[in-house]
């Protein structure tokens with residue numbers, strides 16, 4: 001038995017930053033993201049021989065090479081999902097994974113990686129037992145590997161975390177946006193500018209943990225909940241200026257929380273700020289709906305409608321490449337569900 005899946009990365013518009021006490025990887029606030037169609041992981045899982053160890057047994061290759069540093073995170077993941085996947089008890093797994101974007105660019109691959117792996121597990125479980133796992137169950141599995149991975153399951157924007165006004169929203173798995181989206185948002189793009197390709201000085205696991213006991217955390221969770229209400233309204237009505245305000249406010253609040261932590265830290269670099277200022281000037285001068293967002297690192301994601309691709313590309317290549325490490329940036333369309341590859 002063998003299964004191969006492609007799963008896209010995602011970028012949060014309203015950010016998940018902080019976990020609930022109790023449970024495993026439950027978000028302290030709801031979030032919403034776009035999947036990045038052209039930035040993905042492809043994973044193949046095959047079963048090799050019977051597993052006689054009594055616990056999940058696997059080997060893991062990343063871009064063709066054994067990757068011992070990934071083993072502890074994968075072991076924790078398999079321990080968490082073992083009860084739901086009988087294949088883990090029955091067989092030894094052989095996992096091969098690769099990204100279509102270069103490693104060491106600061107583009108996180110944990111979401112696409114755990115997303116693709118979870119899709120493979122579900123497909124193998126189906127082959128082995130006939131049990132059909134729906135997207136929501138696969139999303140739940142992915143969450144147990146990396147929280148934000150649960151949002152990589154849908155072509156539509158994905159919502160994860162309980163929100164009082166969104167039916168079906170919950171902390172266990174992500175759901176697709178349950179409303180039609182205005183045509184203004186149907187063809188968006190993301191250009192990811194590689195500002196710093198190095199390892200992050202503070203991991204997101206540590207960052208999430210620092211919200212515990214942080215006096216500003218409760219206010220931040222309230223803001224995220226409000227921003228989700230507002231951004232959904234903007235997505236429904238096509239209100240681009242509200243959308244831009246919320247997306248940029250969320251990016252800055254995420255990084256503000258890092259500065260308000262104890263110990264405090266800063267993941268933006270001087271070039272991150274230079275890009276933000278240049279984006280604001282470009283938007284003011286041209287009226288083009290170009291906005292930035294950030295994840296937990298120095299890289300800048302630029303979101304814009306595809307219709308403006310040429311102007312934005314010219315702007316990036318003439319004015320922003322000087323801020324990018326090795327002049328690197330990657331462009332992706334928005335929206336992709338996982339794809340099974342034969």
Ligand code: PMV
Nearest residue numbers: 012015016147148204295296
């Ligand atoms: O899934 P994690 O634990 O890597 O956390 C992701 C956190 C952010 O990328 C900063 C925000 C988000 O919602 O994706």
